[in-house]
Each structure stands twice: as C-alpha cells, then as structure tokens.
Amino acid sequence: MDLDTFVQTLLNSIQTSSVYALVAVGLAMAFGVMKMANFAHGEFYMIGAYVLYQVYQLWGLNFWIGVVVAIPVVALLGVATERVIFRNTGANILAGFMATVGLGFVLQVAALQIWGHGLMKRIDTPYMGAAEIGDAHVGWQRLIIIPCAIAMLIALRWFLYNVKLGKALRACAQDPETASLQGIKVRNMTMLAMAIAGASAGLAGALMAPVAAITPYMGHHIVIIAFIVIVVGGTASVGGAVVAAIILGFIHTFVTTLVDSTTAAMVGVGIMALTLVVRPQGLLGRETP
Amino acid sequence: MAVITVLAVLCVIPFHMGLSRVDTATVFFISVILAVSYRLITTTGDWGFAHIIFQGVGAYAAALLGKHAGIPFIVMVPLAGLVTALVGAIVMYPMLRTKGFGFFITSFAFGELIRMIWVKVKDPFGGVGGIINIPMPELFGLKLFSLVNYYFACMVFMVVSVFIMWRIDRSRIANAWKAIHTDDMLAECMGVNVARYRTLAFTVGCFFAGIAGALVAYRLGSIDPHNFNINEMVYLVIWVVIGGAATFWGPLIGVTLLTVVFELSRELEEWRPMMFGGILIMFLIFLPGGIESLLPALRRPPSEHYARFRKWLTTLRPG
Incomplete structure (x- = not known):
C-alpha cells in the first residue's frame, strides 16, 4: 500500500468511524437507560436519509435545512417507539427486541409506499469536488460528515455531564430505582434517551444520504454494525461505543481496501463473537448484556 | 385420534389440488420441523438467532453429499442432520458462557460468521452463487422429482421428526431443560449438569434443523447463502x-x-412485511x-x- 492510498484509506476510516459512532451512540444510550435493544435503529437511520431526500431533493430547499429537519422527525419516531413498544413489553429484553424487528418491517414498507419503488433515490451532491492531499482524493461531501459527528458527540457529552437533565439521564442508566427515589421521572428519561437515539440516527442518515444508496433496506447493514459496535464497546456504555466505533471503523475500512468487503464483515462479526465469549461486558462496559 | 384424522387428510389432499399448492404444503412440512425444533431449543431459555443458519448447514451438507457421494436419500437426510448437530455442538461450546440476550446476540454473530464462510469460500460452497444442479434423489425406486412424491417424502420426515421431538418433550431430559429455563442456579444445585443439558438441547435442535435443511435443498435443487438470511x-x-x-x-x-x-x-405481497411486523x-x-x-x-x-x-x-x- 503506497502513501497516497494510505492517506485516502485513513480519511475514509475517520469518516466511517464518525458514522458508526453517531449511529451506535444512540443505540448504547437506549440500552443503558432502558435495558432494551432497538433493532429498528437502522430504520431510524433510513428514515433520516429519506427525510433529507424529501426536503432537499423534492422540495429543493437547502441541504442543511434538510439535515435540521431530519433530526426532530426521527427523534419523534424514537419517542413513539418508546411509548408504543418498549413501555408495553415490560422488562423482557427479547420481547422488546423482536417487537422492534417487527417495527423495522413496518417502517421499511412505509418508506417503500411513501417514496415509491425503484432501485435507489439519487440525490444531487450539494458539495461537489474533492479534497486533494497528495494524490489522495476524498469528496467534500464525505469530509463534512466528520466535523458534524464530532460536534454532535461533544454536544452530547456536554449535555450528559454539565446539564441537570443529562445528569438525571445518567443516574437512570446507573440505577433507575435510586434515581426515582431522588425525584427523577424514569419514564421521561427513557423517552429522552429514545429521542436522543433517534436524533443521532436521523443526523447520521441525513448526512449519509448524498453518498449512500437510499433504499428502504439501507438500515439493515448499519444496524448490524451498530450492534457489533455496542457489544464490543460494552452494551450500555456511550463512551465505549465511541471508542469501539473508531476501532471498528478503521478495521473495517482497512480490511475492505486491502482484502474485500466480505472479509471485512467477517472480521467485524468475528470480533463481536470473540468479545461476547471472552469479555462479555465489552471494552468499557460494567455489566454483561 | 385427531392426529390420525389430520394424517389421513394430508394423505388424500395432494391428489385433489394444484401442483403449486402441493409445493406450498411441502414447504409447510419443512417449516413445521424447523419451528418445532427451534422451540425445543428455547425450552432451556436459549433463544437463538441462528436456527436458519443451521438449516443452511444441513442444506449445504446434503447438497455436497448429493453431488459428490452417491448416498441414498433415506440415509442422506439424517446424515445431513448429524453434520449439522456436530457443527451446532462445536458452536455451542463457546456460547455456553452466555445466556439470555447475550446468548441471542452471540448466536447471531456465530451464525453470520458461518454465512460469510459460505459467501467467501468458493470451493466447495460456491460463494454467492451457491450450489446448483443438486441431483434429484430416488427413494425406493420412486422419482422424487415428482412434486407429489416429494410431498410424501417430506410428510414422512415431518411426522417422524415431530413424533421424536414430542417424545423428547415428554421425557426426563426435557424436564431438566425446563428446570434450567426456570432457574439455572437451582437446577445446577439439584444435580442437573446445566452446560451438558444446554448443549444437548442445542445439538438436538440443530439435528432437526439440518433435516429441514436437507429437505429444502432437494426441493429447490440449488441453494445459496441468500436462502438463509x-x-x-x-x-x-x-x-x-x-x-x-x-x-x-x-x-x-x-x-x-x-x-x-x-x-x-x-396479492398484497409488498405489504406483507408490514402486516407480519x-x-x-x-x-x-x-x-x-x-x-x-x-x-x-x-x-x-x-x-x-x-x-x-x-x-x-x-x-x-x-x-
């Protein structure tokens, strides 16, 4: 591998890691607060991409308006999921998981019916051209994902550690019973966690829309990666999810470049299987799933 | 009595309905084996997410044996089940460390790993294209290429498999499995070897999944990793x-x-996933x-x- 390919792969890795982190952070947060795994998280990402397609491509508005609209729309979807599904499946994590598998099906068909068939939706790239570093070319559209993801993660960290509401959220993740004794409404916190999960997935979907192929099934691949990331990082650990996203983003991109994508996928699930068997609590997690 | 009536009806109907219906019924028999064997594993509380992959293992085993070794059909199907049971027992060994949701997601990871091997390894699994031209077997001189004959072959395998699993479900072994499901610590204290019984349940379940896989391989005539997604x-x-x-x-x-x-x-094909979801x-x-x-x-x-x-x-x- 020569230097230019290396630089290019490095930049691609950082971009891939950013997307993985954005998607996985929401999943880990929902898992931490509710002890529930949301398989429809990939469909949240897909809906984010479709909202951008609607606002930017069909209505012809500014790209960033599309991104800003996608975040609350998908956050609302997250809240609705918490209300209708997780609150009713009780403490049974498998029932919650399977119900969201069903929700994934529902959302896929909904997207298919609203936005129609066809192989994929084309979106005009708002930021043409590519950054050139040496002989390496990386499209601007891909590069702008990186600062957006970093900004979102910093904002999330600031919220969790400096705002009262964020601290309450962390308290619920640690021990819901004690948290409710302190006067924290656990139900509102689970809703907030799902809203944040939806918001980050929506943001990731909207940002990826111009560079990914938009289909109703685009979330399928990403949700599996998100699960690998949170398992490796520690299912309920937001920090662990970020670390694992960076590690897996690099491994995935480099293996894809050096070998092929099937091997990269194999390495991903292999790492997940190994983590679950050898260190079930993950890199930074405290409890086993 | 009810069982005998159902069987009698099943013996008569293939002669009175269209061939596509006969094929649907054949698929139904295979699904029954699959669902009942999946439930057999869940009696220990181990809800896995890879049962379809083990059906695939059986299908690949049957397809490869059918193409490269001329073994009669009646031996081949249980043999494919045995191969699957072996693979299941090997995979179960590391998975014993997990339970509940951890088991669920670990089984998914191992299942995907197996599926990737089919995609990746061209020889003998054929990569993305899978295995084509699986020769159609004969059973006691009857050509199983005929849909009606294959219907009966699948029905016999279904009835025998379900009967065996029903007997297992009423045996002492199944009581131990259910005890593990209720409280694994308590079961361990009562002298149940939890690891061994969980492995046993998984292996038996995989055996029948392999049988379902072998039947599906010969029904389709060709298989690829996409059949088991x-x-x-x-x-x-x-x-x-x-x-x-x-x-x-x-x-x-x-x-x-x-x-x-x-x-x-x-007629509502594109709405189907939404309906089932x-x-x-x-x-x-x-x-x-x-x-x-x-x-x-x-x-x-x-x-x-x-x-x-x-x-x-x-x-x-x-x-």
Missing part, C-alpha cells in the same frame, strides 16, 4: 412467538396459521404468550382485559 430467521421467530413457545403445540399452531395468512395475502408487535404487546395462551385468556373475566387495554391506553397519553 436474517429475514427468514425473523419469520421463524414470528411463527414461534405468535404460536407460543410454552407448550409443544404452540409453534405448530403458529406455522399453520401464518402459512394460511401468507397464502391468502399473495404489525401482527408481531400486537402479539408481543397484547398476547405475549401467543395463540396457545388465548384459551386460558378467554376464561378470565372481560373486566381484566378491559383493565389491560386501559393500562395500554394510558401509555399513549402525554406526561
């Missing part, structure tokens, strides 16, 4: 959840009912025990159901 697994879970996994008959009810719904919704959500919220729990539920007074519905309504209210 996550969507198929989700449908299997839907059958078992909707039928209910607490009794032996739950998955049977689930498969039968949903096969009928599936056939009736042929919706049904799954509704069952998990309102009838988590599946259809088998419907009769006991109907015996309870209506006021109790109304209270449950009211409770659900309150979750929708703001605040």
